[in-house]
Amino acid sequence: MTMGQINQKTKSTRAAQQTLARRMRSPEAKARRREHILAEASRIFSQRAYSDIRVQDIVAATGLAKGTFYLYFPTKEALFLALLLEALSSWFVMIQNQLKTQSWTPAQLSYLLAHSIHNQDQLRQLLGLMHNVLEASLDAESALCFKQELAVLMMPMAAALETALPAFGPGDGGRFLLKLHALVVGLEQMTRTGPVLAEVMARPELSFMHPNFEGELEHTLLCLLTGWRTF
Amino acid sequence: MTMGQINQKTKSTRAAQQTLARRMRSPEAKARRREHILAEASRIFSQRAYSDIRVQDIVAATGLAKGTFYLYFPTKEALFLALLLEALSSWFVMIQNQLKTQSWTPAQLSYLLAHSIHNQDQLRQLLGLMHNVLEASLDAESALCFKQELAVLMMPMAAALETALPAFGPGDGGRFLLKLHALVVGLEQMTRTGPVLAEVMARPELSFMHPNFEGELEHTLLCLLTGWRTF
Amino acid sequence: MTMGQINQKTKSTRAAQQTLARRMRSPEAKARRREHILAEASRIFSQRAYSDIRVQDIVAATGLAKGTFYLYFPTKEALFLALLLEALSSWFVMIQNQLKTQSWTPAQLSYLLAHSIHNQDQLRQLLGLMHNVLEASLDAESALCFKQELAVLMMPMAAALETALPAFGPGDGGRFLLKLHALVVGLEQMTRTGPVLAEVMARPELSFMHPNFEGELEHTLLCLLTGWRTF
Amino acid sequence: MTMGQINQKTKSTRAAQQTLARRMRSPEAKARRREHILAEASRIFSQRAYSDIRVQDIVAATGLAKGTFYLYFPTKEALFLALLLEALSSWFVMIQNQLKTQSWTPAQLSYLLAHSIHNQDQLRQLLGLMHNVLEASLDAESALCFKQELAVLMMPMAAALETALPAFGPGDGGRFLLKLHALVVGLEQMTRTGPVLAEVMARPELSFMHPNFEGELEHTLLCLLTGWRTF
DNA sequence: TATGAATGAGTTTTCATTCAT
DNA sequence: TATGAATGAAAACTCATTCAT
Numbered sequence: 001m002t003m004g005q006i007n008q009k010t011k012s013t014r015a016a017q018q019t020l021a022r023r024m025r026s027p028e029a030k031a032r033r034r035e036h037i038l039a040e041a042s043r044i045f046s047q048r049a050y051s052d053i054r055v056q057d058i059v060a061a062t063g064l065a066k067g068t069f070y071l072y073f074p075t076k077e078a079l080f081l082a083l084l085l086e087a088l089s090s091w092f093v094m095i096q097n098q099l100k101t102q103s104w105t106p107a108q109l110s111y112l113l114a115h116s117i118h119n120q121d122q123l124r125q126l127l128g129l130m131h132n133v134l135e136a137s138l139d140a141e142s143a144l145c146f147k148q149e150l151a152v153l154m155m156p157m158a159a160a161l162e163t164a165l166p167a168f169g170p171g172d173g174g175r176f177l178l179k180l181h182a183l184v185v186g187l188e189q190m191t192r193t194g195p196v197l198a199e200v201m202a203r204p205e206l207s208f209m210h211p212n213f214e215g216e217l218e219h220t221l222l223c224l225l226t227g228w229r230t231f
Numbered sequence: 232m233t234m235g236q237i238n239q240k241t242k243s244t245r246a247a248q249q250t251l252a253r254r255m256r257s258p259e260a261k262a263r264r265r266e267h268i269l270a271e272a273s274r275i276f277s278q279r280a281y282s283d284i285r286v287q288d289i290v291a292a293t294g295l296a297k298g299t300f301y302l303y304f305p306t307k308e309a310l311f312l313a314l315l316l317e318a319l320s321s322w323f324v325m326i327q328n329q330l331k332t333q334s335w336t337p338a339q340l341s342y343l344l345a346h347s348i349h350n351q352d353q354l355r356q357l358l359g360l361m362h363n364v365l366e367a368s369l370d371a372e373s374a375l376c377f378k379q380e381l382a383v384l385m386m387p388m389a390a391a392l393e394t395a396l397p398a399f400g401p402g403d404g405g406r407f408l409l410k411l412h413a414l415v416v417g418l419e420q421m422t423r424t425g426p427v428l429a430e431v432m433a434r435p436e437l438s439f440m441h442p443n444f445e446g447e448l449e450h451t452l453l454c455l456l457t458g459w460r461t462f
Numbered sequence: 463m464t465m466g467q468i469n470q471k472t473k474s475t476r477a478a479q480q481t482l483a484r485r486m487r488s489p490e491a492k493a494r495r496r497e498h499i500l501a502e503a504s505r506i507f508s509q510r511a512y513s514d515i516r517v518q519d520i521v522a523a524t525g526l527a528k529g530t531f532y533l534y535f536p537t538k539e540a541l542f543l544a545l546l547l548e549a550l551s552s553w554f555v556m557i558q559n560q561l562k563t564q565s566w567t568p569a570q571l572s573y574l575l576a577h578s579i580h581n582q583d584q585l586r587q588l589l590g591l592m593h594n595v596l597e598a599s600l601d602a603e604s605a606l607c608f609k610q611e612l613a614v615l616m617m618p619m620a621a622a623l624e625t626a627l628p629a630f631g632p633g634d635g636g637r638f639l640l641k642l643h644a645l646v647v648g649l650e651q652m653t654r655t656g657p658v659l660a661e662v663m664a665r666p667e668l669s670f671m672h673p674n675f676e677g678e679l680e681h682t683l684l685c686l687l688t689g690w691r692t693f
Numbered sequence: 694m695t696m697g698q699i700n701q702k703t704k705s706t707r708a709a710q711q712t713l714a715r716r717m718r719s720p721e722a723k724a725r726r727r728e729h730i731l732a733e734a735s736r737i738f739s740q741r742a743y744s745d746i747r748v749q750d751i752v753a754a755t756g757l758a759k760g761t762f763y764l765y766f767p768t769k770e771a772l773f774l775a776l777l778l779e780a781l782s783s784w785f786v787m788i789q790n791q792l793k794t795q796s797w798t799p800a801q802l803s804y805l806l807a808h809s810i811h812n813q814d815q816l817r818q819l820l821g822l823m824h825n826v827l828e829a830s831l832d833a834e835s836a837l838c839f840k841q842e843l844a845v846l847m848m849p850m851a852a853a854l855e856t857a858l859p860a861f862g863p864g865d866g867g868r869f870l871l872k873l874h875a876l877v878v879g880l881e882q883m884t885r886t887g888p889v890l891a892e893v894m895a896r897p898e899l900s901f902m903h904p905n906f907e908g909e910l911e912h913t914l915l916c917l918l919t920g921w922r923t924f
Numbered sequence: 925t926a927t928g929a930a931t932g933a934g935t936t937t938t939c940a941t942t943c944a945t
Numbered sequence: 946t947a948t949g950a951a952t953g954a955a956a957a958c959t960c961a962t963t964c965a966t
Contacts, residue, residue: 211409
């Protein structure tokens with residue numbers, strides 16, 4: 001099914017629909033459709049805030065019916081959590097590839113992490129929403145599934161950090177990752193403001209409270225790594 | 232009973248209301264009522280999650296009418312932001328008093344901050360909600376007011392930190408406070424989970440991703456302060 | 463009873479709902495449901511004033527859920543505007559049929575119009591509400607749609623008038639219709655009073671200000687047609 | 694009390710207020726304050742739609758307290774009905790003065806009436822609101838009072854019309870006034886549209902349904918008077 | 925599998941009016 | 946008389962999710 005075929009089926013004949021909206025029998029086809037939904041959701045999310053996105057918007061973009069969406073994702077939140085996992089995974093992969101290339105000083109690593117995550121806008125946003133919004137109404141099964149995938153992602157990343165940074169001993173990679181996560185979540189929320197707050201924070205007497213995400217993260221990580229010590 | 236008395240206060244005893252709903256004419260009396268609302272809101276918030284609290288619950292607890300609430304707070308969020316300001320203020324005062332008593336090592340300060348904020352459950356919760364929830368639907372005026380009060384609170388605290396910690400130079404107090412804020416916000420959200428997620432994270436293979444707020448904050452602050460360097 | 467059946471339809475008998483709330487898949491079925499809602503709204507409107515009718519009342523009468531209502535009508539006002547269109551259409555049809563039967567004198571036409579619209583109570587009421595109430599909170603799309611349907615209704619009616627009345631030249635049918643509309647709207651509002659005002663206006667010294675709808679409209683139309691001249 | 698003194702009393706000392714907000718003992722003083730409220734309401738009404746005006750806005754402009762307003766007008770509607778009476782009275786006076794100057798042809802009278810009421814924007818608006826909005830929630834007493842004042846206004850106007858127009862016999866002045874009222878009410882509502890509807894009606898295919906107030910009224914009156922005949 | 929019609933819970937805020945002071 | 950704090954009713958609409966077809 002090509003992009004061009006999607007959306008063709010507004011009020012056409014039943015027969016035509018049957019052909020186009022072909023049953024997805026094979027696992028590969030299912031996975032492809034899942035990816036398609038994720039891709040469209042990502043595209044929409046890059047244009048609009050999470051709170052302004054409706055399931056309806058996503059299915060409309062996908063060319064699917066409402067019910068079909070729920071065949072692929074148990075809830076709206078689950079979709080965005082999956083998006084988070086994807087974004088996090090690809091960022092982890094990128095970082096791990098970087099880490100492998102050399103031994104890293106705290107300053108180098110701080111810059112690498114702060115700079116690269118700063119540029120992953122969607123990842124940052126999703127991390128900012130993760131706890132308060134996305135995980136808020138999750139059932140046990142989805143939660144377990146999500147957290148397990150997260151764990152799977154984190155482990156090699158933690159290991160890579162331990163290898164790359166001479167100062168890190170066993171376990172330090174994970175510990176650092178947790179701190180990094182807290183910092184990113186906190187800074188993202190302090191930093192991403194709606195237009196109203198943005199204008200208010202632009203006032204000179206308040207701007208000291210409105211840090212720059214990248215700079216602040218880099219500085220914090222640098223101090224953190226410089227002063228690093230195991231528990 | 233005259234005609235005039237008949238329609239007085241249909242659905243509740245007038246006498247009982249007399250005490251509670253007395254007109255508050257003087258500014259002091261108005262301030263007292265505002266405090267009363269805040270106090271009741273705080274009491275309810277200590278028993279229930281923010282998302283489970285309705286304005287109705289608060290007015291019921293205060294014995295006031297719905298409309299009266301909005302005489303004192305423009306929105307529900309504004310009330311909780313005021314609560315945050317109060318909690319933050321009293322915590323800042325406490326910390327500043329502590330800081331004055333001696334010169335502090337990074338380890339001592341990290342413990343002091345992590346331990347004391349860990350025990351300020353309401354403050355922690357409110358900080359966790361601050362950006363994503365409370366500030367989300369704020370008009371320009373309320374936002375400005377809130378941020379200005381926040382700035383007023385932060386300045387002496389920043390100064391006190393600069394005095395207490397030998398390693399801090401001018402400006403470092405504020406910079407540190409921002410980082411502390413981000414960490415608290417992030418850790419609070421990672422840490423405070425609903426029952427569903429709590430159970431899931433209790434699994435041994437996932438527990439490494441679920442830090443202990445106090446310990447994690449203390450360790451992070453210790454590394455941060457140990458490695459502290461100005462921009 | 464299997465597990466699956468347990469949670470089906472908590473607060474009402476499933477069986478009863480089955481009939482009413484059946485999924486309407488075909489366009490005809492959808493149209494039928496729309497008509498059903500309109501019919502129930504009309505029934506309620508014949509018993510109660512517009513301002514005493516809630517969307518809730520209508521959905522209760524139709525046996526549907528709140529949300530279903532909004533699947534068929536974008537707003538409460540849109541529903542009543544649709545009702546107006548229906549009532550107007552059927553009145554226009556009736557009048558046009560009458561007009562065709564003969565050539566009409568001003569007196570005959572005045573009587574026909576005044577008498578027949580006087581008996582279309584719902585149409586009269588709706589016309590009285592149309593501008594101040596129903597059109598007040600209309601979005602551009604609904605407004606356009608409504609006005610276009612109105613135009614479609616008016617055109618043949620205007621043509622029929624021009625044919626029936628020898629004195630009418632081209633364009634006079636539409637011009638007359640506009641005047642008739644203004645008169646009906648104004649007289650309806652002067653005439654339809656709540657019980658309070660009705661009692662007051664019943665006083666002999668005030669009754670001269672409280673015309674009889676039918677007589678007043680007939681007289682006005684008669685003068686109007688007798689003195690008719692093109693711009 | 695001059696204009697300059699009003700509004701001075703924001704949060705000043707009690708003593709100062711006492712002086713300024715002097716008790717209005719004499720009937721003249723009361724009447725003057727009533728006029729002041731009316732004047733301010735009129736000023737606001739010339740800038741904003743009725744539905745966007747709050748009692749609060751009026752008392753703020755007047756420099757009075759909320760409660761004081763209700764010492765002078767039983768309801769918000771009563772205020773606007775009083776405004777209507779004032780506007781109507783002064784329009785009637787003007788017209789009566791004109792009528793006295795000569796004998797009038799239907800064409801002259803139609804033009805005079807249509808043109809002059811077209812220019813009385815507030816009067817037109819209030820007539821448009823009169824039945825559906827202002828009289829909607831009126832108690833018997835206010836209603837009686839309003840209608841009696843209206844009758845007092847209408848009688849000389851009706852008489853003046855009978856004198857000015859040769860074709861009018863006894864009673865025709867009142868009958869004509871009623872028709873004029875209905876037409877003005879209807880045309881005003883057809884004509885005054887919010888921005889949304891205005892844009893829609895601007896479409897060429899719909900504009901035939903959106904008459905020009907003045908022209909339409911003049912034409913209708915001309916036909917009406919030309920064809921005038923007593924019941 | 926896919927569809928899309930049906931569901932229905934969920935809640936803040938406004939503002940005319942009253943009445944204790 | 947004047948004040949302004951207190952009152953409290955009032956109601957439309959959204960949208961994630963389900964499930965009959």
